Amino acid sequence: MRPDGQRRSTIKDVAEAAEVGVATVSRVLSGTGSASRETREKVLAAAARLDYRPSALGRNLRRRRTGGIGLLVPDITDVFYARLADGVLSCARSAGEAVWTGATGDDPEREAHLIGTLIEEGVERVIAVPSGDGEMWGPALRHGLGVVFAERAVAGADHVPAVVSDERTGVRTAVEYLAGLGHRRIAFLARHGQTQRVRAFREALAARGVPVDDELIVQAQATRDAAYAAAAGLLQHRSDVTAVVAGGNLLGEATVLAARELDVRVPRDVSLIMFDDVPWAELCHPPLTVISQSAQDMGYRAAELVLREGRRARSITLPTELIVRASCGPRR
Amino acid sequence: MRPDGQRRSTIKDVAEAAEVGVATVSRVLSGTGSASRETREKVLAAAARLDYRPSALGRNLRRRRTGGIGLLVPDITDVFYARLADGVLSCARSAGEAVWTGATGDDPEREAHLIGTLIEEGVERVIAVPSGDGEMWGPALRHGLGVVFAERAVAGADHVPAVVSDERTGVRTAVEYLAGLGHRRIAFLARHGQTQRVRAFREALAARGVPVDDELIVQAQATRDAAYAAAAGLLQHRSDVTAVVAGGNLLGEATVLAARELDVRVPRDVSLIMFDDVPWAELCHPPLTVISQSAQDMGYRAAELVLREGRRARSITLPTELIVRASCGPRR
């Protein structure tokens, strides 16, 4: 791995090469303290000659703080989380911070394990789309980690700031739009754990005077297969539904696929609104009407929050937007 | 950030609490060396009581090696790279390694900067989709980093192992499929830097006896806007093209969009083959015929390679697969 067998040069090597003390080298290179022009040049020259890079290990150990941000998302393959990660990466880059990424797979156990690694690694700032409950995050908080939640909040951890989108309004907008088109039998296809959205769905229905049918609220695990099964089951079993709200882009994708498979035409037979405006929503046939939430922004804001060390961070709610395309029509 | 104002407990604290020496604590906790059952229990109890986590900083400094893998991709938002990242994450998790992620934006300067950060951070294994040339990677290699390239190889760095897909065969398959349908005016929409694919395209054309028209090979930057501009320009300027091969999912997306905008029907007016099988390829109208390459596998294999420290790693070429859907038809 190290072909020349030559070990990495340290500050001591530079000090010797420049014929000064290590303290002087450190001062010159970090820009703190004072040094004569002559010494500065000597040090800089020696450092360049030896291709010296200060080791973050030594520095961090001394300073007792590691830089870097931990980022925990359920699935980096999901466009929504990829965009969220991109927002975090972007903010971290402008702050000069490195980002440590982990995929939890929505599994609290894996999440706990990743948090453990994070703590050992000395990362002290974490942005997470939490899978576990409040209790699970106790150890992390007790260890003094700066945590910011994104996309979801955790019930038992109200003091942890969170960046979420205004799901209530988003769901209500979708329901009112569909109700306005005359739909009464509206189904909600949710990912497990989207309790907020389910509640908002119930409320919105109630507000329009539409009776809530529990059978029309189906929850699925966050995998393609589970989503497809849920969507197909719903469309097959309840042929009376005339509109579907999908709680995420995976669910939306599954619904389109299942509808096509079952020869259910969108929007003639059922109308469809999906959460998340992904690129393919426009490419899809028909182009999908969506509730857009800016994942990128969400990630960026979360990173800002977690980097703002001192002050107590407040939670942030981001707006959602209804983007009308062609997947909704009047009740058949 | 640390509400209880209580600093993180160290091995020394545990040693005092358990009334033993620090060496003993280290031995018990790391499982090396021997210790009596009694002491072991005392230490374990004390560690649990103090919620002790060994600091990776101290350990790594002493061992003079940091764990962890650096991952550099152009854009995490691109499904292909997201999947590649997922493969890396998956392999790293089973090896118990942490992953530092950075987005280069296909900018050699940003890439160089990220490499610098990685080196300072003590990360000594990097998986990269390289943007810069061989010269740019010199410093990294001289520093003894274990580098593995993914998706693309770098011309000036032949000794660096790379995991790429068999672009030559992939392109040839696409061209032969189209030529078999009677197409003669076939355009290739490439991302800047896809020299391998462009060359393969020329060769495949020549092999079929089709004259190569340089104007039908257009290269675009790796952004949505640039891709759209290139696709629209091609379709508008050269109405004689009857088939397009898109060198990536971004280019494919742009082509679909541009075609729709310009009222060019797929596949009636032009046939389209896209590199990368992304979920929306099936949802698209019409469903897209694609050259599939397993990004996930690519990431996993790259991670395997970079983790296999000792032995000299060989490059790997992954197969591609033509998946026929409905975006290609006979020449009009």
Added chain:
DNA sequence: ACACATGATGGAATCGTTTCCATGAGACCG
């Protein structure tokens, strides 16, 4: 009973950096 092996244990060195502190050399002012 003695030499020796074995096992348990703690002290101290070490890793590479930052930073506190002491020292020495000029500079400046009265």
Added chain:
DNA sequence: CGGTCTCATGGAAACGATTCCATCATGTGT
């Protein structure tokens, strides 16, 4: 000219872990 102040500089401690080595107690074989 002497006192004080500032600036440049280097030695050494500290950070938290691992690990070498010395020490001591306890068997064990002859």
